[in-house]
Amino acid sequence: MKTVDSYNFSGKKALIRVDYNVPLNEELEITDDTRIRATIPTIQKVLADGGRVILMSHLGRPKNGPEDKFSLKHLLPALQAHLGVPISFSNDCVGETAIAAANDLKDGEVLLLENLRFHPEETKGDEIFAGQLASLGDVYVNDAFGTAHRAHASTAIIAQHFPNDKVFGYVMANEIKNIEKVLHESEAPFVAIIGGAKVSSKISIIHNLLDRIDKLIIGGGMAYTFIKAMGGEVGNSLVEDDCLDMARDIILSTQEKDVELYLPVDTLIANEFSNDVVFKTCPVDEIPANWMGLDIGPNTVITYISAIEQCKTILWNGPMGVFEMSNFANGTHAIATAVASATERGAYSLVGGGDSVAAVNQLGFTSKVSYVSTGGGALLEYMEGKTLPGISAILN
Secondary structure (H helix, E strand, C coil): CCEHHHCCCCCCEEEEECCCCCCECCCCCECCCHHHHHHHHHHHHHHHCCCEEEEECCCCCCCCCCCHHHCHHHHHHHHHHHHCCCEEEECCCCHHHHHHHHHHCCCCCEEEECCHHHCCHHHHCCHHHHHHHHCCCCEEEECCHHHCCCCCCCCCHHHHHCCCCEEECHHHHHHHHHHHHHHHCCCCCEEEEECCCCCCCCHHHHHHHCCCCCEEEECCCHHHHHHHHCCCEECCCCCCHHHHHHHHHHHHHHHHCCCEEECCCEEEEECCCCCCCCEEEEECCEECCCCEEEEECHHHHHHHHHHHHCCCEEEEECCCCCCCCHHHCHHHHHHHHHHHHHHHCCCEEEEECHHHHHHHHHCCCHHHCCEECCCCHHHHHHHCCCCCHHHHHHHC
């Protein structure tokens, strides 16, 4: 794997694709800068060599060209604070403005280009647009694992313009190394903790993991599809009725492959999807009509923690409940604490997926797990065994 460590950037303009698709509040302030912080070592390597840095990223999903709320200019204060150097900004990512800004760069300086997705050619993988971006730099660095599953102009097509000058940044290299460790070098017992809203979004990763794991823990909204598939009463809980057969298939597969399957035994329920309502605990397969499950219950928490404590390798993707609401956050927080505790005792833990990462960050456990992935869809697709365009473009 060719990384920035194998390249001397002295006097070179390094065009770095980063993933700065970070959450912003109504005041357009960053609420979680994990993805920005992750790229700082790559940028510092280029600057330490005496190179020049040109950063390009997307932010959000602008529909009709430039929109102020999606401008990367809002990220400048945080980026400058982390880097400790002034950063210039180009109001466009291609064209005369970008060309002039790139040509004005001196060794040791940093330029941030405006949102790539202000141009529809980015997501279309347009070759001309990719060529315009490529003309700004001497070497291409892909450090955007979160977008590696997209064959966009700046993540895959652009690499064709740098046949001998394309490398992975530290984020990409570390993501690949740590995911490969989980997939191919895991120490038993290996538990996969899979949560989130929908079975349909996790079906492929579960099937790909079943030959590798010893235990499978299911939580979040997707659990109620499993419970209904087994004949349980789930009231108004989130259920994918078209995935009931998929859930039964997973249950059967765990039995055939001798994987211990853990499903909730109790759940916190409410009669509305709100934090400010009456809630109570009941058996997960006896949820009354008009009530819905919003978190795993206390007995389930105890069982899940016990399973996690026994394992040497832990993969966690997806929350156990609606953790954004304080009354239904206990299950997710309990799992985060258990994963951190197991890691402290020597287990290897990889946490991925936006909500799982947010929970770990909220609790201050980021440094207490082995690795926190910056990828959402990219992580899932890599673990499903798919070839990611952003990775293959550098390797080939």
